[in-house]
Amino acid sequence: MLGVSLDSTPDLGNQVSLQDNLDQDCAESGLEAVIGDLLLQTVSDDEDEKATDERFYELELNLQRAVQDVNCDLKVFGKSIEARLEEATAQVAPVVETIAALQQENLSLRIQQEKLVRQVMALCDTLGLPEPKLTQEQNVDPANSNPSDGEVNPVLHSPTFAAVCHACGSVSRKNSMVDNTSRSSSRTSALEHRQAERSELMRAQTLPKTSAAQARKAMIEKLENTGAITQVNKVQRSTSFGVPNANSIKQMLLDWCRSKTHSYENVDIQNFSSSWSNGMAFCALVHNFFPEAFDYSSLSPANRRQNFEVAFSTAEANANCMPLLEVEDMMIMGKKPDSKCVFTYVQSLVNHLRKHEMMIARAQQTSDF
Structure with a gap:
């Protein structure tokens, strides 16, 4: 019978030998x-x-x-x-x-x-002067201008400056013409007066002594009469040639303004300075032509600024009268404004109001026909 090994553990020696072999x-x-x-x-x-x-x-x-x-x-x-x-x-x-x-x-x-x-x-x-021609400003080429030439180019002014100079020159020429006319007429009358005196004196010297006193008396009477006639002729000549003096123009304007404002309260026009200082005279003059523009009874002499503004604005809006006076200037000048400024504006205002009055009269005549 074959022998079987019942030992389950492997043989370690055989394994080592197997590894070594590998x-x-x-x-x-x-x-x-x-x-x-x-x-x-x-x-x-x-x-x-x-x-x-x-x-x-x-x-x-x-x-x-x-x-x-x-x-x-x-x-x-x-x-x-x-x-x-x-x-x-x-x-x-x-x-x-x-x-x-x-x-x-x-x-x-x-x-x-x-x-x-x-x-x-x-x-x-x-x-009544012609409208000034406004000059156009010219362009200056700086390349063509040479300051070393010794010639100074004229300074170009604005159109406004040219217009003002033209107007001022026209006014001054007109005033100088009036002054020259009055001076020449006064010199002529004085020369005639002296020649008359000399002729009478020569005549008195040639007369006998008995009639010398009578001649002197007659000469004095004649000279007095001649002086009176000369004064009358001066007044007639000034009005006939249409060159009235400044005093007569101012007096006519004052009379016309008084006639239009005599029924208004707080208005007493006596001159072109203090009578217009509170603005009531301007308001009364404008209100006389445009009574519906503002209420005159609501105005007071104490409210000077309001019075000037109302008068100037109403005149410009209704009568096309430019405000040649400034409200601030009138406020600064106080109770005695410059009479020349006031006279210039009043004259312009009167002319525009008269034109308006004439237009209304023509319109009424046209409607009547």
């Missing part, structure tokens, strides 16, 4: 060397990956640092630009304010210029 077979076949090379290659690849990762990490750190430096530089540059902009704004702000002020002043001067033109036109219309 190692020996692998060494003989070169497999061990191949595995060793593979292991060495794997280790070198891991080291290369680690080195690459380290280089990438360092590069990323360098990039982050560079970006941070650029951000810091940009922040510093932005702050410096803001500071410079603030400095430039602070330097430019006064220039901007000055330009705005100059523009506003230019606008106000242009308004005053237009107002002055209207006043000059109204003054020319009042004095």
